[in-house]
Amino acid sequence: MDKINKLSLIERINRMMSDEQFREHCYNCKNNNPNFEYEIEIAEKIARLDIEDLTVDESLIHLGASFPEDVVDSQILTFYKELDNICPDGIRLEATAKENMQYISHDATKEKSPRSYCCSAVNKDGTGFRKIFINIEGRIGDFSNACHEVCHSLSESFIAMKPMKDKNMQEVATVIVDVFSAEFFKKEFPNLQINFIENAISTQIQNVMKAREVLLDGLIIKLMVGEITLEEVQKKYGDLYLKNTSILNRCLNNIENKQFSNMFEKKYLLPQAIAQIMLDRFKTDPAVAVKQLKTIIENDTEWDVFDTLKNIGLAGVTEVFDDYINNFEVRTQKLLIEKEELQKTNDANEL
Numbered sequence: 001m002d003k004i005n006k007l008s009l010i011e012r013i014n015r016m017m018s019d020e021q022f023r024e025h026c027y028n029c030k031n032n033n034p035n036f037e038y039e040i041e042i043a044e045k046i047a048r049l050d051i052e053d054l055t056v057d058e059s060l061i062h063l064g065a066s067f068p069e070d071v072v073d074s075q076i077l078t079f080y081k082e083l084d085n086i087c088p089d090g091i092r093l094e095a096t097a098k099e100n101m102q103y104i105s106h107d108a109t110k111e112k113s114p115r116s117y118c119c120s121a122v123n124k125d126g127t128g129f130r131k132i133f134i135n136i137e138g139r140i141g142d143f144s145n146a147c148h149e150v151c152h153s154l155s156e157s158f159i160a161m162k163p164m165k166d167k168n169m170q171e172v173a174t175v176i177v178d179v180f181s182a183e184f185f186k187k188e189f190p191n192l193q194i195n196f197i198e199n200a201i202s203t204q205i206q207n208v209m210k211a212r213e214v215l216l217d218g219l220i221i222k223l224m225v226g227e228i229t230l231e232e233v234q235k236k237y238g239d240l241y242l243k244n245t246s247i248l249n250r251c252l253n254n255i256e257n258k259q260f261s262n263m264f265e266k267k268y269l270l271p272q273a274i275a276q277i278m279l280d281r282f283k284t285d286p287a288v289a290v291k292q293l294k295t296i297i298e299n300d301t302e303w304d305v306f307d308t309l310k311n312i313g314l315a316g317v318t319e320v321f322d323d324y325i326n327n328f329e330v331r332t333q334k335l336l337i338e339k340e341e342l343q344k345t346n347d348a349n350e351l
């Protein structure tokens with residue numbers, strides 16, 4: 001059985017190797033990205049983080065029942081109000097969030113995909129189109145997800161429909177909001193603390209899996225343009241992709257279905273790394289952390305990533321990723337300990 005699977009995998013890779021349309025796409029991907037090599041290097045470092053011992057209890061993440069829409073909507077405002085309380089200076093987040101509530105829809109039946117989004121565009125007649133779709137899926141992440149989409153709407157890119165100067169800025173503020181809001185809701189819903197912790201562990205695993213996908217895309221691009229051989233990929237990266245072939249299979253499926261426009265999609269990696277540093281700050285010095293978040297939201301259409309890092313006191317991209325990689329184990333261990341302690345208290349209460 002294993003042999004047949006391996007054979008078919010090789011056949012599929014050979015088929016990919018002779019796909020000239022795909023090869024052209026790979027050349028474009030690489031030639032249009034001056035940071036390609038650097039980005040692969042970072043993705044590899046994150047991809048190699050050890051997550052073998054981390055497991056997730058999905059039943060803690062899928063709650064089985066959804067929160068009512070009006071509860072989610074009011075919690076969005078409660079969260080932004082709290083941020084304004086923590087740091088009254090700068091832009092008023094709650095007021096803008098309230099204003100933008102008019103654009104929210106929760107109706108998944110009207111959407112092609114269940115993925116939440118926030119978008120704005122200028123119509124042909126010059127008027128604007130704005131929409132925030134927030135899918136409530138009965139997941140512990142629903143509240144944070146809602147705050148994330150509304151955070152997109154607080155940016156000038158939504159309000160004034162200005163394009164962002166640096167596409168890499170798109171998810172910086174929103175991913176910070178993911179972690180701040182999870183921290184906030186953990187206190188707001190004490191009965192669900194353990195669920196929020198499990199969700200945070202799950203996010204860390206997903207980040208590593210995402211980096212593995214990005215790295216694989218990068219390796220395939222290098223393979224297609226002849227910079228690396230299949231033997232080299234097998235030898236150096238076999239442990240990441242051949243022990244469990246789900247990532248490889250998904251990637252090949254996309255290529256076979258000609259869905260490769262989103263290849264090498266690394267837009268969440270840097271924001272996730274920034275968000276962990278900001279979360280540490282939020283816990284120790286919330287006023288500073290919220291003030292910095294506000295300035296990012298206020299300037300994200302004009303700033304590039306380097307302006308942003310400078311303004312929140314971080315030296316550069318490399319340092320941010322180094323922080324993420326070097327502290328990955330400590331941070332996940334802390335989450336595991338926190339979870340264990342909660343379990344102990346819960347068990348004690350049941351006695």
Ligand SMILES: [Zn+2]
Nearest residue numbers: 148152171174
């Ligand atoms: Zn987003």
